[in-house]
Amino acid sequence: MIRWIWAFLDRPAQRFDDCAKFWATVTGTELSARRGEHDEFLTLLPDPALFAAAGVKMQAVTGLGGVHLDLDVDHIPTAVRSALDLGAELVANHPDYAVLRSPGGQTFCLTPSRRGRGTPAPATTAPDGTLSRLDQVCLDIGPADHAAETEFWKSLTGWTFRQGSRPEFADLRAEEPLPIHLLLQRLDDDRPTSAHIDLSSSDIEATAHWHETLGATVVDRYERWIVMNDPAGAVYCVTARDPRGG
Numbered sequence: 001m002i003r004w005i006w007a008f009l010d011r012p013a014q015r016f017d018d019c020a021k022f023w024a025t026v027t028g029t030e031l032s033a034r035r036g037e038h039d040e041f042l043t044l045l046p047d048p049a050l051f052a053a054a055g056v057k058m059q060a061v062t063g064l065g066g067v068h069l070d071l072d073v074d075h076i077p078t079a080v081r082s083a084l085d086l087g088a089e090l091v092a093n094h095p096d097y098a099v100l101r102s103p104g105g106q107t108f109c110l111t112p113s114r115r116g117r118g119t120p121a122p123a124t125t126a127p128d129g130t131l132s133r134l135d136q137v138c139l140d141i142g143p144a145d146h147a148a149e150t151e152f153w154k155s156l157t158g159w160t161f162r163q164g165s166r167p168e169f170a171d172l173r174a175e176e177p178l179p180i181h182l183l184l185q186r187l188d189d190d191r192p193t194s195a196h197i198d199l200s201s202s203d204i205e206a207t208a209h210w211h212e213t214l215g216a217t218v219v220d221r222y223e224r225w226i227v228m229n230d231p232a233g234a235v236y237c238v239t240a241r242d243p244r245g246g
Contacts, residue, residue, distance in 0.1 A: 001079060002157055003113035005180045006070035007137050007197055009058045013040075015232035016060040022214050022231050026199070027056065027134050028124035046121040053118025055179025056134060065234060067137060067195040068106070069180075070097075072113040079110045086155050087148065103152050104145035104193030120179035123200075123243035130206040133243040136198035138183040142190035149193055150184055157182070177245075196234070198225075200241035207238045 011019040020042060024031050029044035040060040046052040057070070073079040080098050084090060087103040097111045123131040141149045153172055154161050159181070162171045172182040183198065201207040208218055208226045215231040225239040 002071050004072040007056050007180050008068045010061045010065040011232045013060040018231040052121040069108040070111045104149040106193040126210045130203045131243040132199045132201040132207045134199050141193050144190045146186045198237045198239050200243040201238050204238045
């Protein structure tokens with residue numbers, strides 16, 4: 001059902017320009033022209049020489065922002081019906097897209113598939129040669145919602161589900177190449193489901209240091225990931241995974 005998936009970075013309007021420049025730099029992309037009624041949208045465009053398709057968009061919003069998903073589908077009414085049958089809530093039904101919430105409260109959009117599948121962009125090379133790639137959206141799920149939320153995303157995507165090496169993590173990945181896959185994280189405390197983005201990195205300390213020089217800050221360090229804030233204060237993680245897609 002899902003032809004393409006977009007990570008949508010919603011960032012506060014007052015910090016949007018700084019954030020857009022930051023994310024363009026760390027993903028090795030160029031900023032598209034702004035669009036929308038209030039010039040609130042843009043896309044991070046890979047180098048045309050790579051023949052790769054974009055997978056990240058940004059939106060200037062009021063409030064703190066966050067992350068949501070756009071799922072490109074063949075027929076929006078059918079996809080909406082499927083999502084509702086699985087427990088989603090319809091937030092807004094527009095002529096050419098629909099906004100929904102998962103059973104645990106994560107916003108996502110069903111959007112029209114206007115092209116065939118593309119090739120996801122490769123890893124970005126930092127000035128020191130370290131490789132990284134924005135390739136994952138992590139859904140942060142409270143324990144009370146975890147079982148239902150997990151079944152919802154498994155059924156909605158139809159992707160392969162794999163339990164992680166740690167019991168609080170599980171992976172949802174499409175069989176075909178897509179720019180973003182999903183990580184499901186069970187939190188220790190109950191709260192509405194939210195999302196953050198993860199970058200895979202060949203050297204998490206080097207990537208974190210590079211990001212700090214560009215305006216990000218380190219929040220916490222763990223053995224296999226580093227929690228960071230981007231220039232707008234939004235949480236993301238740099239994780240020890242193969243950025244080449246292995």
